Amino acid sequence: MNNIALAQTNRTFDVEAARRQFPILARMVHGKPLAYLDNGASAQRAQSVIDAVDDYERRHHANIHRGVHTLSEEATSMYESARDRIARFINARSRNEIIFLRGTTEAINLVAQSYARPILRPGDEVLITHLEHHANIATLVVAPMDAHGEVHLDAVVSLMNARTKILACAHVSNALGTILPVRRMVAAAKARGITTLIDGAQAISHMSVDVQELGCDFYAFSGHKMYGPTGVGVLYGREQLLDRMPPWQGGGEMILSVTFAKTTYNALPNKFEAGTPNISGGIGLGAAVDFLSGMDLDGARAHEDALLQHATATLNKIHGLRIVGTAPEKASLVSFVVAGVHPHDLGTILDEDGIAVRTGHHCAMPVMDFFKLPATARASFAFYNTFDEIDRLKSGIERARKMFA
Ligand code: PMP
Numbered sequence: 276m277n278n279i280a281l282a283q284t285n286r287t288f289d290v291e292a293a294r295r296q297f298p299i300l301a302r303m304v305h306g307k308p309l310a311y312l313d314n315g316a317s318a319q320r321a322q323s324v325i326d327a328v329d330d331y332e333r334r335h336h337a338n339i340h341r342g343v344h345t346l347s348e349e350a351t352s353m354y355e356s357a358r359d360r361i362a363r364f365i366n367a368r369s370r371n372e373i374i375f376l377r378g379t380t381e382a383i384n385l386v387a388q389s390y391a392r393p394i395l396r397p398g399d400e401v402l403i404t405h406l407e408h409h410a411n412i413a414t415l416v417v418a419p420m421d422a423h424g425e426v427h428l429d430a431v432v433s434l435m436n437a438r439t440k441i442l443a444c445a446h447v448s449n450a451l452g453t454i455l456p457v458r459r460m461v462a463a464a465k466a467r468g469i470t471t472l473i474d475g476a477q478a479i480s481h482m483s484v485d486v487q488e489l490g491c492d493f494y495a496f497s498g499h500k501m502y503g504p505t506g507v508g509v510l511y512g513r514e515q516l517l518d519r520m521p522p523w524q525g526g527g528e529m530i531l532s533v534t535f536a537k538t539t540y541n542a543l544p545n546k547f548e549a550g551t552p553n554i555s556g557g558i559g560l561g562a563a564v565d566f567l568s569g570m571d572l573d574g575a576r577a578h579e580d581a582l583l584q585h586a587t588a589t590l591n592k593i594h595g596l597r598i599v600g601t602a603p604e605k606a607s608l609v610s611f612v613v614a615g616v617h618p619h620d621l622g623t624i625l626d627e628d629g630i631a632v633r634t635g636h637h638c639a640m641p642v643m644d645f646f647k648l649p650a651t652a653r654a655s656f657a658f659y660n661t662f663d664e665i666d667r668l669k670s671g672i673e674r675a676r677k678m679f680a
Contacts, residue, residue: 376547404417439467442471449638498556528549528550576658
């Protein structure tokens with residue numbers, strides 16, 4: 276991309292102002308400024324998220340829901356208000372559709388245990404795609420991808436039949452960055468009475484997610500990939516379905532009344548939130564949603580796109596480097612391999628330059644098998660990354676190449 280195009284895409288977004296909101300970005304690593312390019316694994320926390328958690332811990336902590344004392348009421352209202360803001364953020368119809376869990380993995384497990392297990396019969400099929408994260412793998416029919424890592428709508432639709440009960444797929448691939456045509460996939464599934472579960476772990480920080488517009492039945496995401504805390508995430512589920520599903524864990528909060536003869540389950544959303552939850556995590560996630568809602572998201576996304584273009588062009592200039600995943604619709608991440616340098620060695624050498632990338636199979640071994648690779652290196656960008664960091668990545672990769680030449 277030339278400078279004029281870059282200038283145009285960046286016109287409205289102030290990266291330095293965005294960076295100042297993230298204290299960790301001022302860190303040095305091995306004497307070099309940190310270039311944090313591992314946002315797909317976990318994004319960094321904004322100061323406002325850190326402050327919200329800190330304020331809760333210092334001033335408001337108590338167990339929630341059953342307390343009559345002041346701190347418990349404050350903690351409850353902070354936690355439940357986070358749920359309201361998250362519901363608005365993804366345009367859920369009701370706060371009852373927002374289940375707080377540990378993250379995407381647990382959200383998908385809840386659907387598997389509480390929705391899928393009771394309804395699936397021998398011969399029924401769960402349709403997934405070739406690029407799924409391990410969090411999303413069960414008894415399966417697998418829609419193919421092409422050599423670019425693209426999943427085509429017609430390939431998915433052609434595998435839908437009377438046995439297909441669930442379509443479960445990623446919104447964005449963590450290994451390749453491919454954006455799937457989820458809205459159209461969901462529409463095709465819906466027309467055939469197939470329930471849909473979308474793994475939004477990699478999408479939620481890169482695009483506006485409107486669950487009503489997507490039309491999906493379930494949508495899962497993690498707090499830590501959207502500038503919020505670890506250990507908290509959300510399962511969005513259509514209220515009608517959640518209502519019919521049995522609780523998946525027993526304990527406090529999921530029960531309304533209990534005698535030895537009969538247990539009555541609590542209403543949504545508490546039915547699925549047994550025991551004391553991650554209260555500070557939920558409050559931190561609420562703050563992350565406020566942070567995102569308050570920022571120039573269009574500008575941020577244009578900047579992320581420009582980073583992807585710049586990274587693609589820059590890395591493609593490196594001799595022996597191959598980008599893995601070249602679908603036309605991609606989120607801002609680049610997976611790559613460099614001839615003669617194992618990704619793990621590359622990751623270690625880049626770390627010496629203060630550059631954090633992820634190396635490995637990215638919990639998507641079928642993707643690695645498809646490309647006949649044991650692993651890739653992956654640089655995944657957030658709106659706070661800069662073109663300079665990508666240029667440093669290029670220099671670091673070239674240094675590694677020389678070391679192994
Ligand atoms: N799905 C995808 C596409 C992911 O990228 C990840 C995280 N790598 C997960 C699921 C699992 O998320 P978590 O570890 O937060 O549960």
